[in-house]
């Protein structure tokens with residue numbers, strides 16, 4: 001059991017028309033670990049995350065969540081078969097997603113955003129759902145802002161609400177796609193701190209980030225994506241330690257201000 | 265010739281009845297048009313390419329011709345294709361279809377204005393299509409399209425005056441008939457203008473009130 005990775009990706013290919021964006025990705029994300037996905041712009045990081053969240057359907061290859069196939073499974077003779085919707089939902093529900101643009105629903109308060117799916121999808125009573133939502137907001141330090149609408153919150157607060165919204169559904173795995181990239185620099189800290197706390201609770205996390213300092217200190221594993229291929233992976237020491245892969249060297253040079261300076 | 269407002273006002277009861285008919289046609293035509301327009305927009309958006317193309321033609325036809333011409337053709341041309349309608353029914357039908365064509369375009373613009381990420385977030389937390397429609401798309405779109413919907417609804421009121429050409433006993437027909445009969449054109453059309461303007465202001469005020477209530481949802485689309 002403990003040997004099954006939380007996320008297991010095999011031979012994942014994603015094409016948009018003629019463009020191959022993911023070119024045969026093999027990746028394991030260990031349970032209870034933080035895996036950080038880094039790489040230059042356009043290398044396919046978001047696409048990989050979106051395939052794992054099943055927001056995109058991969059063109060080929062397989063994804064397993066806690067050992068269970070997501071979306072597609074291998075048939076008796078190895079052929080790729082699409083699973084029925086009823087088999088996709090429960091696997092998907094183990095995964096929570098946090099977006100770069102927060103994507104809070106503007107017509108609902110913070111509490112509404114967090115409790116919505118508990119009521120509509122899980123069928124909880126509004127009152128119970130709101131109590132649960134309140135507890136999640138408390139964890140991200142925003143119980144005092146429960147009745148605020150997204151437009152009344154700072155970017156950092158909005159992102160923390162978005163994290164609470166995902167956590168309220170008790171996912172086994174949390175995906176983060178550049179959660180601090182659209183924040184002013186002075187607001188990134190509060191979101192990264194929430195993520196650090198979450199990592200300490202043993203949550204499995206797959207994080208696309210340009211915050212090299214965060215990746216090096218919190219990540220159990222660093223994965224470097226380049227042109228749709230997984231170029232290097234290993235512990236922060238292995239990936240960032242010298243001698244480095246020349247592409248990583250080059251990449252770090254461009255992220256000096258994101259905490260990479262300490263690694264150079 | 266003096267400005268004899270009292271003469272026209274002595275027809276108060278008839279004018280009020282006509283006003284009631286105008287308001288009824290306006291409210292019913294706008295309401296039905298809004299709903300029909302919504303379903304047209306949904307069908308065009310989610311029904312695939314053939315449905316979209318099929319619905320595009322009537323929508324463009326309605327938007328591309330004067331309401332006066334449409335209502336004339338519907339009422340006087342209808343019987344040639346076996347569609348003999350009472351004038352008020354024809355008026356309401358014409359108004360509804362006319363409104364639906366415009367409202368459907370406004371709804372469509374509303375759909376397009378919702379950031380895709382808001383729907384992906386709904387998908388990620390497990391909301392299905394109809395739940396996303398009810399809980400996310402509809403309310404969010406409503407606040408986006410409200411100002412243009414109010415605008416269109418004001419235009420709808422003014423279009424009801426066109427129904428006078430098929431003798432629907434609405435405000436313009438009744439008041440202008442009084443004017444013609446007693447040579448009191450200026451007086452009667454002044455009354456007409458004031459009544460329409462009053463209704464438009466009322467509608468505008470209601471719209472602004474709704475907008476204010478929704479304003480805290482306002483968000484900067486990122």
Ligand SMILES: Nc1ncnc2c1ncn2[C@@H]1O[C@H](COP(=O)(O)OP(=O)(O)OP(=O)(O)O)[C@@H](O)[C@H]1O
Pocket residue numbers: 016019021039040041042043044045046047048
């Ligand atoms: N829906 C789509 N249709 C066509 N091409 C797409 C689509 N989504 C992504 N791409 C392309 O796939 C490539 C990888 O995109 P992706 O967003 O995964 O990169 P990324 O590594 O997340 O980059 P960034 O750091 O800029 O976010 C890009 O070249 C992009 O243009």
Ligand SMILES: [Mg+2]
Pocket residue numbers: 045046047178
């Ligand atoms: Mg990206």
